Amino acid sequence: MVKSTDEYYRAYLREKQARDELEQILEEKTRELYQSNKALEEKITQLQSQQAVLMQTEKMATLGTLSAGVAHEINNPLAYAMSNLESLNYVKPVIAELLVIAKNVLDEKLSPEELHIALHRLNQQQSFDFLLGDIDELLDDAQEGLKRIGAIVKNLLSFARPKNNLLAMADIGESLEGAIKLLHNQLKNTHLICNIQPIPLSYCNLAALNQVFVNLLLNAQQACEGSVQKAEIVVELFCEQDSIYLSVADNGCGMSEQTKEHIFEPFFTTKPVGQGTGMGMAIVYGIITEHQGVIMIESAQGSGSKIVCKLPVLTEPLNNI
């Protein structure tokens, strides 16, 4: 009986030893796996920050493309705002003198006759009737010009700002309209047809989508450059069955099969060396997929391209944007 118990105990010890050894192997492997996982997580963080830098670089390159147009856009209203303010400068002495006269009247330093003579002299110098109409016009025009500059700068800033991760319930149409305004100068020789329908609000990153729209519109405009026919871009935004559709179609040069195959690859570009970062469509792809959307391309060489972005209407925030 004792022998049998001893044998039983020895068998137990052997089984325990086997468990210990296996567990040790498992623990070593688990620790290795943990460390590899940690390293991978660090790499992902590193990649995400590199991606953010790349996106910002691409944005800055686009800004470079836009800068001449934007400068022109700002220059026009700036010119007449400045000119109007200069004109107002000539009016300043008359107004200053009128104020002095008014003060003297209040201080009872001027008799009614003297007041009449002073006003009559001033009116002869600068017609009050003319001033009344002109001041309003000068100020209104200058204000309108400055408002235009303000809107251009606002669009520019909202495009140039580094992509943040803020998601909000927003109208994607606003972002599209901002992009169209920003590209006003680039698109001035293009027949732009916009069919923007009201769409439901959706959780999205407006700053990121703004970059998508600018990239798509710029690509379309550049695809039309050098074409014999009048450039035409058709922009459509609508909602259908819980999905928002944004399409940009042009009648430009179109894409070859090879271009269509590689268009979303980072650093792929059909532009000459030194022009284009090759990141534009890669970034568009990244942003659209981050919004759980898809991109479809219809294109034929010589007859133009149509890029369609399909985005789900999101009523709850996504965690991965």
Next chain:
Amino acid sequence: MKGIIFRGLEELVVTSHDIAVWEKLLEKHAPADRVYVSAKNYPDEELFALAQEVAIVVDKPLPDVLRTFGEFLFTYLTHKHREILDQFDGFSSLIMSIDTVIHAEVAKLYHEPNLPEIRCERIDDSHILMFYCSKRKLCFCAEGLIHGAAEYYQMNVNIEHQKCMHQGAAECTLLLSFGEKKHG
């Protein structure tokens, strides 16, 4: 609860009593085919039932059994993972690093270890205030582990269990008073 804790209990029962006692405990409180493996998770209730039964076998209150188990568990765990202790220069350093070092090391070895929340405040060179919180309420086992650590570093420790989850507190508060063992 991770299998390694069950294995610690198994080792305690087998070495201090008999393999037959462990077999009886298993027959009574575990499924028929139960073999504990460190990396696997097993129901908490199984551990509580086994510990309760041990208390009956040795005729001691459950808190005392859990303290004894905790003290034994410290030796059992350090035997398996001695390298973790190399990071500490003494008892106080180990206690202060339970959350940042020991639990981090456990997380490397076991998936979803469901560790208790422990934070410590050093009052002075010989006093530490420890806060323990776990839905398992194994604070008496934690006391045993502290005693095991003190024994390992040749220290005397007195634990004043000021607040206890078993008495309705949101977390246990343990005041640790410790000093080197006097020899001779």
